[in-house]
Amino acid sequence: MRTVFLFLLVAFPALDFGSACEEARKKRDLLVRTKRRWVLSTIELEEEMIVNYPYFISKMYNDKIQGKDFRFEITGEAVTEGYLTINENTGEVFVLKSIDREKYPCFHVIFNVYDTDTNQKIDKELAFDVEVKDINDNPPRFTKFPKTFTVNESQAEGYLGVQVVAQDIDEKNTKNSTFNITVIKQTPPEPKIQAKWIDERTVHLSFTGCFDYEKAKDYKITLEAKDHGTPPLSSTAVISLSVGDTNTHMPEFKKKEFQTEVHEMKLYKDVFRFPVEDKDTPNTDGWRAKFFFISGNEERIFKVETDPKTNEGIFSIVKEKNYENTTMVELKIGVENIEPFTKCVNGKLIKQDGKLYRPDSISVTITMIDDNDPPVFQPPKADVYEKEESEPGRVLFTPKVYDPDSSSFRFELVDDPANWVSIDEKTGEIRAIKKMDRESPFVDADNVYKVVIAAIDDGKPPAKSFCNVSIHLRDINDHKPQLVNNSLILCGNKNNKVMIPVQDLDAEPYSGPFSFYFDDEEDKKHWELDPAYGQQGGLVSLKPLPYGNYSIPLRMQDQQNNEGHETLEVVVCDCAEKNTCRSKLALSTKLGGPGFGLIIVGILLFLILLLTFLCNSGREPLKELKDEGNQTLIKYNQEGGVSACNAEPVLSSPKTVPDGIKQTSITRRFEMAPEFYHNEEMYRSELNMMRSMNFQHQKESYRTQEGRSMYSSLASNRMSSYRNKSMDRYSSVRSDLRSDYNLTGQVERKMAVIAEADARDKAVDRPFIYNFEGQGSKCGSLDKLSLSNLGDNLQFLDDLGPKFKTLADICQ
Structure with missing residues (x-):
């Protein structure tokens, strides 16, 4: 219990x-x-x-x-x-x-x-x-719904494409969690929108009727979710719906008729522009025009495109057509939109059916003017087959030409890149004028040589048509095998074999594989051909060879035993990684202190020589001595008191004077005789002579091209310059004459005297006018003096007597 x-x-x-x-x-x-x-x-x-x-x-x-x-x-x-x-x-x-x-x-x-x-x-x-x-303490709430969405006005009635989901968190399968979703308010009211169940939580929106963009562009839809509890609880949601504009207006042409004239067999672009008007929203598929041919364009000769910017129709001729006579072409063109046409009428959506709403159309009239038609080749392309290297002169091709407008025409050669053919202007026969080589660069990879000819009629203006003639050349064995590279490298430090590439410009069966042979049997002692048959051969050294160059004559045969003979140069060397011969290392030395010292001394010597050259470069160049054999009349201004006859003073001239002292001319190129030496006695004798005769005499030895020494006195050319100078000048001259090495100074001084003389007397190759020398001397002529008994002994000049001594004292 x-x-x-x-x-x-x-x-x-x-x-x-x-x-x-x-x-x-x-x-x-x-x-x-x-x-x-x-x-x-x-x-x-x-x-x-x-x-x-x-x-x-x-x-x-x-x-x-x-x-x-x-x-x-x-x-x-x-x-x-x-x-x-x-x-x-x-x-x-x-x-x-x-x-x-x-x-x-x-x-x-x-x-x-x-x-x-x-x-x-x-x-x-x-x-x-x-x-x-559970108690009903939670209303149903919307968990998924679009706040805004868009529907086109061309949308057919029924499902809108919008789903709405709601949920009540009260205990399942009770009245507290069971609810309904309804549309409790809609602005504007048409078309009628309802909510239809998909499952216990989801509904979709649908409508009956049609939308009209011109009447209403936006809608507000209020939804309510309400449960069955006691007391019932509910919640609402608002959805905004936008209506999109679609093609509800047909495009219309602004002009209904178009006319023009064009020439046949020509292409034209933008012949016409067809403006249209559309009341739909611009730049939408319901506004963009789409043109089409209703009739007259069965052969698709014409075309109409839409300009995307202006929405105009662009009319063009895109296909050539030959009209026998001038013809008038009638075209009918319509226009519609890319998007199909729809219209909301009395709450019902009406689509384009060709009865209530028909596309707008226009009429286009084009006059096709018949022009002179060119000749027509039958066929327009021709193939000719010929063997290369054939003898010229053969007829390769004769064209067939038809001209509907003219019976007279001529032919001309348009393109013949290798100048191998000629054409008959009347018949159009193409004839070979040179041998054709299949291996020519003007022949393409398919062994075809292309020629273009033209037929020209006599119309006004003349019409021309073209024909392409392809000459297919058949190969013959006209080329021998030859080495691709006549020089090869054999790396002695890597292997003992090198491949021999060979080429033959001919095609099968006149080319490879090739057979290789030695032209010199001695080469078999050092070399071997392996392989000796194939597209390329192999050269193998039988034993190690010293580094160097080897020439190997080879004989090569193609499949038809056509032989080629060439010499292969083989370089045997020590190779680097890429099978190239290593370059020999340059010898190098290392300079020590003495070496650098020698380099510095050499640079200094070079600078000294350069400065010397620059200093002397401003002087006048050394001219060749010219001793032109001038004669000088010696004027004695003072002869002393011992002479009874005083010669009147006369002007002397450096030019040749009759009865003067003759001078020996010397060659242009001269050089100092190596055996010439001065001595003190010779200078003394010369000085005495100058003092006694008031005459400067300079001896110089020259070696001519014949090896002979010639003497010449410089006094005659220098006398005019020395007359007014002091004896210091003579001392300087004497010191210069004592130097065997100052040839340059002597030449320069002589050239200065010659230049002074040339300045005074410019006339060289014309008659010379001498100055007036007076009435003549009372003394006898010097020609009366005979010196022939003296011979070549000039010692008498050492002492010429008191008169000359007096003159010498005055000059000193």
């Missing part, structure tokens, strides 16, 4: 099991009450209860606590979150605050009883559930 009583006390507050905790209990094993065991139960609470807290909800007992000091304890989420508590002494369970079922729909609570003395469990633990009963 006691056990049943305790069970009733515990289980009475929770006779009805909740659904929230039922799922949790299924996850745990069901505990069955046995003797001295806790009783499992479920306590049900209403969410958001409006009571005084703490609020008593149940009381716990245990039959093993009699006679013991004990305490009760509960644990779980409800305790830690502060919703439930228990009186340790009495076992009374209290709820401390209101519970939100949407947050905590169920609590799982564990009970224990402890001995206060030992703090040990008196009995095994027991668990029970606290389920929170």
Whole structure:
């Protein structure tokens, strides 16, 4: 009886099991009450209860606590979150605050009883559930819906493409969580928009009727979600809908007729421009015009394109056509938009069907003027087959030409890059005038030589047409095998073989593979050909060879035994990484101190020579001595008192004077005789002679080209310059004559005297007028003096007597 009583006390507050905790209990094993065991139960609470807290909800007992000091304890989420508590002494369970079922729909609570003395469990633990009963405290809310969207006015009635999702977080499958979604307001009201269910949470919007962009461009749609609870709760959402403009107006031509004249067989662009007008939104597919031919363009000769900027139609002639006579062409052209036409009429959407709304159209008249048609080649392209290197003179091709407008025409050669053919102006025969070489650069890779000819009629203006003649050249064996490279490198430090590339300009079967042979049998002692047959040969050295150059005559044969003979130059050397001969290292030396000293001394000597050259460069160049055999009449201004006859003073001339002292001419090129030496006695004798005769006599020895020495006196050319100078000048001259090495100074002084004489007397090659010298001397002529008995002995000049001594004293 006691056990049943305790069970009733515990289980009475929770006779009805909740659904929230039922799922949790299924996850745990069901505990069955046995003797001295806790009783499992479920306590049900209403969410958001409006009571005084703490609020008593149940009381716990245990039959093993009699006679013991004990305490009760509960644990779980409800305790830690502060919703439930228990009186340790009495076992009374209290709820401390209101519970939100949407947050905590169920609590799982564990009970224990402890001995206060030992703090040990008196009995095994027991668990029970606290389920929170739902109330309608949450309205359904919209979780997914577009705030704005756009629909075209050409949209057909039905689904708008908009989905709306709502949710009520109250307990599932109850009236509190069941709701409806409806459109409670729409501005403007037409077309009618509804919400249709897809599932228990989702609806989509649809409409009946049609949109008109000109009437309404924007709509406001208010949706309501309302549950079935008591009392019912609801929420709303507003969606903004924009209407997009589409093709609701047909384009119209601004002008209905067009006319023009053109010449046949010519292409024209932008013949006409067709302006149109469209009331739809610019730069949209409902505004952009699309032109099409209704009739007259069956051969697709004409074309109309749309200007993307102006929306005009551009009319062009894109295909040539030959009209026999002047012809008038009638065309009919229509216009429509890229986007199909639609119209909302009386709440119904009407599409273009060709009955109610037809595209606008225009008429175009074109007069095609018949021109002189060119001759027509039949066929326009010709193929001719010829063997290369054939003898010239053969007729290669004769064209066939038809001209509908004229029976007279001529031919001309338009393109013949190699000048191999000629053409007959009357018949058009193409004849070879040179041998044709298939390997010529004017022949393409397909062995074709192309020639272009033209036929020209006699119309006004003349018309011309062209024909392409392709001459296919057949190959012959007219080329011999030859080396691609006459010089090869054999790396002696790497291998003993080098490949020999060979080429033959002929094609199969007149080219490779080739056979290779030595032209000199001696080469077989050092070399071997391996391979000796193929597109290229291989040259192998039989033994190591000294580095150097080797010439190897080779003989090469093609498949038809046409031989080529060439000499292969092989360089055997020490190679680097890329099979190139290493360059020889240059010899290097290291200069020491003496070496640098010699370099510096050499530089200084070079600078000295350079300065000397620069200093002397300003002087007059050395002229060749000219001793022209001039004769000078010597004028004696003072002869002393011992002479009875005083000669009247006369002007002397440096030019040749009759009865003067003759001078021996010398050669232009001269040089000082190496055997010429001066001595003091010779100078003394010359000085005495100058003093006695008032005559300066300078001896110089010259070696002529014949090796003979010639003497010449410089006194006759210098006398006019020395007359008014002091004897210091003569001392200077004497000192210069004593120097064997101052030839340059002597030549310069002589040239100065010659220059003074030339300045006085400019006439060289004309008769010379002498100055008047008086009535004549009372003394006898010098011609009466005979010096032939003296011979070549000039010692008598050493002492010329007192008269000359007096003269010499005066001059000194």
